[in-house]
Each structure stands twice: as C-alpha cells, then as structure tokens.
Amino acid sequence: MFDFSSRFLPVLCALAVCASAAVDQCKPIGWATRSGRSSTAFEVTGGGNAAPITVKTFDDLQKYAKDSSPRVIYIDGTLGNGWSGTSGSRLNITASNKTIIGLKPGTLLKAPIHITNKASNIIVRNIVVQGPGSNADQAWDNLTIEGEAKNIWIDHCEFWDGQDGNADVVKGADNVTFTWCIFGYKKKSTHNLSNLIGSSDNEPVSEGKLNVTYMFNWWKAANQRKPRCRYGNVHVVNNLLTGDASITNGTDVLGVSAGHMCTVRTERNVFINESNPIYTGNANGTGVNETIDNIFTNCTGNTKGTGSSFTPPYDYTGFMLQASEVEAAVKAGAGANLESPTACDAMPPVSSSSVIPQSSSSVEKKAEKAYQAEKGTINGGVVESSNIGFNGEGYVNFDKGGDFTIPVKVDAAGLYKFDIDFSNGSGESRSLTISVGESRVEQAFDATVGWTTWETVSVNLNLAAGENTVKFATLDGKDGPNIDQFDVTLVKAADSSGQGLGLAMNSAALALARNFRVSLYNTNGLLVRKIEVAPARIGDMPWITRSLPAGVYVMRVQAPGVDRRSFVVVK
Numbered sequence: 239m240f241d242f243s244s245r246f247l248p249v250l251c252a253l254a255v256c257a258s259a260a261v262d263q264c265k266p267i268g269w270a271t272r273s274g275r276s277s278t279a280f281e282v283t284g285g286g287n288a289a290p291i292t293v294k295t296f297d298d299l300q301k302y303a304k305d306s307s308p309r310v311i312y313i314d315g316t317l318g319n320g321w322s323g324t325s326g327s328r329l330n331i332t333a334s335n336k337t338i339i340g341l342k343p344g345t346l347l348k349a350p351i352h353i354t355n356k357a358s359n360i361i362v363r364n365i366v367v368q369g370p371g372s373n374a375d376q377a378w379d380n381l382t383i384e385g386e387a388k389n390i391w392i393d394h395c396e397f398w399d400g401q402d403g404n405a406d407v408v409k410g411a412d413n414v415t416f417t418w419c420i421f422g423y424k425k426k427s428t429h430n431l432s433n434l435i436g437s438s439d440n441e442p443v444s445e446g447k448l449n450v451t452y453m454f455n456w457w458k459a460a461n462q463r464k465p466r467c468r469y470g471n472v473h474v475v476n477n478l479l480t481g482d483a484s485i486t487n488g489t490d491v492l493g494v495s496a497g498h499m500c501t502v503r504t505e506r507n508v509f510i511n512e513s514n515p516i517y518t519g520n521a522n523g524t525g526v527n528e529t530i531d532n533i534f535t536n537c538t539g540n541t542k543g544t545g546s547s548f549t550p551p552y553d554y555t556g557f558m559l560q561a562s563e564v565e566a567a568v569k570a571g572a573g574a575n576l577e578s579p580t581a582c583d584a585m586p587p588v589s590s591s592s593v594i595p596q597s598s599s600s601v602e603k604k605a606e607k608a609y610q611a612e613k614g615t616i617n618g619g620v621v622e623s624s625n626i627g628f629n630g631e632g633y634v635n636f637d638k639g640g641d642f643t644i645p646v647k648v649d650a651a652g653l654y655k656f657d658i659d660f661s662n663g664s665g666e667s668r669s670l671t672i673s674v675g676e677s678r679v680e681q682a683f684d685a686t687v688g689w690t691t692w693e694t695v696s697v698n699l700n701l702a703a704g705e706n707t708v709k710f711a712t713l714d715g716k717d718g719p720n721i722d723q724f725d726v727t728l729v730k731a732a733d734s735s736g737q738g739l740g741l742a743m744n745s746a747a748l749a750l751a752r753n754f755r756v757s758l759y760n761t762n763g764l765l766v767r768k769i770e771v772a773p774a775r776i777g778d779m780p781w782i783t784r785s786l787p788a789g790v791y792v793m794r795v796q797a798p799g800v801d802r803r804s805f806v807v808v809k
Contacts, residue, residue, distance in 0.1 A: 266361070266391035267554055268451025268473060270415035273389075275449055275471060277551035280413065282391050284337030284361035285310035290579075292341065293317070296327055296349065299338075308335035312579060313365065314342075318349030322370050323377045323401065331357055339579040340364035350378045350400075353411075354385035361391045364576045369399040372429040377401035379434075384409040386443070396420040396574050397432075403463065406434040407450055407470075410443035415451040418572045422458035426485045432460035436468025439498040439522065444469040448500075452477055453554065456572040459485040462492040466520060467500040471548050474504045476559050478568040481511035492517040496525035496544075503547040505530040506561040508568075514539030533561045555665040556687045556759075557792060559805075567805055577788065604629060604659050604692055607723040611710070614644030618712075625661060625689040628722045633661075634710075636718035641711035646674075651703045651732040657696050662719040663689035670718050673709045674699050683719040687759065692722060694755075694796065698729060758783070758806075759792040766791070783808045 266282045273280045290310040293299045296317040302309045318327035327349035331338070334357050340347075346366045353360055367380040380400040383390055388411060396419065397404040404421045407414050423430040435448050448470030457464045459482035465472065474494055481491060491513035496502040497520035504527055509515040515537050516529055521544065529543030559567055610630035612621040618640025623632040634642055648654065662668055662683050669682045677700040686693050699708070712718040758767040766786065783791070786808050793806050 266393070266415050267417065268415035268453060268550075268552060269413045269449040269471075270389055270391045270451070271552055272413055272449070274412065275446060275551075280389050282359055282361065282389050283335075284308075284359060284391075285335055286337075296329075300329060303329060303331045303336055303338065304333055306333055310337045310339075312339055312341040313345050313347065316346040316348060318347055320348045320370070321350060321378060323375060328352055328378060330354070331360060331362075334358045334360070337361040338363070338365070340366075340574055340576075341579065343575045343577060345574060351381045352378075353381075353383045353387045353390060355387070356385060357387045358389045360387070360389070361393070362395060363391075363393045364395065364574045364579065366396040366574045367398070367400075369397070369401055369404070371399045371425045372401055372423070372427045372431065374429045375401075379403040379406045381405040383407045383411045383414055386410040386412070386447075388412040388414075390414045392416045392419060394418045394572075394574055394576050396422070398422050399425050399430075400432070402429075402431070403434050404432040404460070406437070407448060408434065408437040408444070409441060410447055412447040412449055414449070415453070416455055417453050418568075419455045420458060420573050421455065421460060421464070423460055423485055426487075428461070428489050430459070430461040430485070430489070431463045431466075432457060433463050433465035434467075435465050435470050435472060436497070436500065439468060441468065445499070448472075451475070451550075451552075454568055454572060456480070456568050458482070461486055461489045462517075463495070464493050466492070466495040466497060466517075467502060467525075468498045470500055472496075472500060472502045473550050473554075474502060475506060475554065476561075476564050476568075477507045478565055478572075479507065479509045479512055479515065481513065483511070486513075492519075494527060495520045496527040498522045499524045500526070501545075501547050502527040503530065503550070504528065504532060504543065506532065506558060506564065508533045508535070508561060508564045509537050509541075510535045510565070512537045512539075516540050516543060518544055531561050533564075553665075555685050563805075570807075571790070604694070604722075606630070607657070607659065607725040609644060609646060609725070610723050611642065611644065611721040614642040614710075616640070616642040622720070625663075625720065627661075627690045627692050629659075630723060633720045633722040635720050636712050638717050639712055639715040640718070641709055642721075643707050643709045645705050646701065646708050646726060647705045648701050648726065648728070649703060650728065651701065653698055653729045653732075654701045654726045655696055655698055655729050656708075656724050656726055657694055658724040659692050659694050659722040660686075660719040661689050661692050661722070662686050663691070664717070664719075668717060668719050669713050670721075671709075671711050671713060672697055672699065673711070674701055674706045677701075680713070687765070689720065691765065696796075700732075701726070755796045757794045757796075758786075759794070760789065 270282050285308045288308045288310045292312045292314050294314050329349045329351045331353045332355035369380050379402050380397040421432045451473045453475050455477045457479045493515035494504050495517040526545035527543045528547035534541045606629050611634040612632045618637040621632040622635045660683050667682045671680050679697045681697050
C-alpha cells in the first residue's frame, strides 16, 4: 500500500509551507458577501480602485476613515497614543467604502477600532491592536462593530488583551466576516472575554441581523466568548481554539456559546486544552449550536451540540479544510503577517501551456476518453449538456436512486483501472457503486469547485475477456455526481486461475502511474495550473509554482490510489 502522507507530503512541506496564509489575498468570503440573511450577493470592495493614501499620523488616519470619499488607506508605522477604559485614542470608521491596511507585517495600532454609524463595505487588514489588559469595568473593546454597520471584512488582524473584549459585533450590525485573525490574551485575568455577538437579550435592533462568519482564526488563551452570540446566524468553521492554563487557570473557561435566539454552525474546528468547548448554559431555550466534524484534544466539559443550524448561503466548501488540517494551517497563516497589501492584485502572464487563465469563464476540457457515459443505458437519470467542459454529447445526471450501464470490451481478463471524469458542485461528497459481475467498488466523488469543474477519480475492477456490462449506481436512494467519460487500462492480467487480482490492486495501479497529476487552485476555488509531475521530480516541487503571484494555493495531487490536498504558500 502506497502511503502518500508519509512519503510525499513531507517533501511538499519542506519546500513550501504546508499550510495556508490567506483565503484569497483579494476577496472576502462568508456572511460579509451577502445582503442580510439572504443569498443575495454583496461585493465587498472597501475603497475599491481609489488611489492608495499612505498615512503616518493618527490624525490623518482618522480624517480619511471618516470622510465621505471611498478610500484605500495604508498605515505606515505605529499610530495612536494608546487608551484605557473609554479615554484615549480611538479610530472611528463612520463612513462607507473604506479599506484600511497595515503596510507591513505586524503594523501596530495603539487605538481600538470602532465601526459604526451604518458604515458599510469596509475592509480592515494586516493590523495588530494590542489592548492594555482586561478588567471588569466598562471599557472599549479592541474592535467594536455596531450601529447597523454592515458588510465588513476583517482579515489578517490580531486583537490582544482587550479590556472589555477583543472583537464585538453588536447593536444591529450585520454581515461580518473574520478570516485569519488571532484573538488572544497574554495577561492573566478573570475577564479575558474575547468575541461577543449581541450585547443583550433585549436588543430588538439586532433581530434577524448579527450574521457573522469566522474562518481560519485562532483563539489563544481566552477565557470565554469564542464566540458567544445572540440573535445571529453564526458560522464558526475551520478555526483553532487553544487553552493555556498559565493564563486561564482558576477562571471559568467557556468556548463557543449560542445564546438568546442565536443559531451557530460549528464546523471542522480544532479545540486543544479547552474547557467546555461547546457551552450550552447561555441558550435561554432558544440558542442552537450544531457541531459538525470537530476535533477535541485534551478537552474537558461538553463537546456535544444542540439542534440543527442553517445552511450558509455562500460558497465555502471548495476551500474548507478537513479538521485534521486546520491546526497546521491556522498556526502558519493567522495573524498580521501580509508582506504587501497588493500582492494578489494581478496574475502575471505565463507562457507555459500548462497554465489555465484565472477566470471564471475558463473551463478546462479534458481529453476524449474511450467510453462516454451518455452512450450507456440510463435507468433513473438524464443526459445533459448545460454544464460546459464535458466531452462527447453530454454527461449523465443521476436521479436519486438512479443508475446506468455501459458495455466495456477488453481482450484479456484481468484487473483494470477505470479513470472516471466527473463533476460534483453539490458542496458535499457523493458516492456511487461501480460493478462488473462480482467485482464491485464503492467510490466517493468529492465536491468539486462547481458543476463545470471536471475532475478524475480512479478505481480498479476485474474484467473478463470479451464484453462486460459495467454499472454505475447511486447509493441508498441518494443523489450522485455527474459522470462524463472514462478510460480503462489493464493493470494486471489474470493468471491461469484468474485469481489474485484484488491483492494486486494498489501496488499494480501505482506502478502504472508514471506521473502524478498536480492541480493548483487559488483559495477562491479557481483552477490556475495543472501539471503532470514525473516521480523523479517529486523532490523538485518549487518549479510548479514558478511565476505565480505571492499567496496561498490549494494543491491537489492525484495518481491511482492517491488523492491528497494540501496548502502551499508562494512567497
């Protein structure tokens, strides 16, 4: 059995960081990209194409953050004079269409950020806000979003030691996304409370609002509110939450908490050394927290969710990590670590024919294969041609419980590899059984970026000499992927007894694979490069990313019996 994770993945990790540093260096995700609690898209552009202004004084920063013009503002150096309680420097963003970015990694703002006054279309990135340490008195949060502000993207920021809290969304604010941020405490206190959504059970201005997404963030040594919510539909996905007894010992430590009229979807997160990672004590009979595929390591207290949550109206499954990949990715990528605010603005031209233009209209069409699914006999399904990128006359779209059969003729009995082209834009894995006589496999078809993205999986089946009837069938009355076409290739001929084929499956299939197929996607889900890699070049991987702009990419490596994804950073 070929162990891809132990033999190939360390090579990737040695040559490029095997983790992520940004969802997409230019585009937000999550609730920030929607209007209200609907599926209607909202384009978060901040200051858009306004010429960047570099500010070196807090007064200039405040002036441009409050004026009526769209602004792209770069912060150069440490600005602000600090604060305590409700006195001192405070950055008030009270006008719409603003982008505020730290010019360099670790840009420090000695002032909390206040987004209010119905401000919308705001981007804040690459900034560190270091608070003076928490206390039980009323004080400014490191970040407060309120006053019906909406469509806010907070990306690659750090919020440390907030007095009242680290980053709150309250009082009618809506459509907020946090990505690649750190919410942490370095100083021990009983009031190390991090992220509050909704400030009161009696906050009618927030009903139907406070919709917030947290993705790829890191909560470090916070006592509570990771987050703690009221009213909103809150999506907590692919985050890392870590405890630290030297800071939290002797205090009540509570994790994700759904309070009054709040519905939380807690999905594929990692909790390490956390007490009560899923806290239900604030539910008030109306809070819901659905937990999906999380990892709990050395945790005490409750880990069980309550009820069913909501289906996010935005796409995120194309770049969502498995829970097992979250810790490394977040530790490598979270924080105010962006080298340049413009690193992703353009894809430079590359002459290699292996590069696919980064455009939603660019659809790769695979080479023609010997067997077209639409030529089979369909029982529960239809032939369609609306999703471009297929070969032949169309593809098979299964009904729930459907199947199709197709004749396959080979000269010799043996074990054969089937390379099957499919698409699955459903957002979740779908499975089929593929069978020939007594030979049968059950194969999962992972979600693809969309229905016009065609991928390939490989399975192995025993075929008899002559004509065989191959059946593709959905499982348990469920739906299936779309199937376009497939090839068959002899892996191992049957011996005189016709036995032993199944035992040869993995090693023989791998031996047949002269190349690994490497696909690179940006983390907005678009395919940007596809290359065949000879095994001899596995130790020379950086050339695959040559000429790509700085940023993070999802790398998928495929060969018979191998299908692995990882994150790589191009610096």
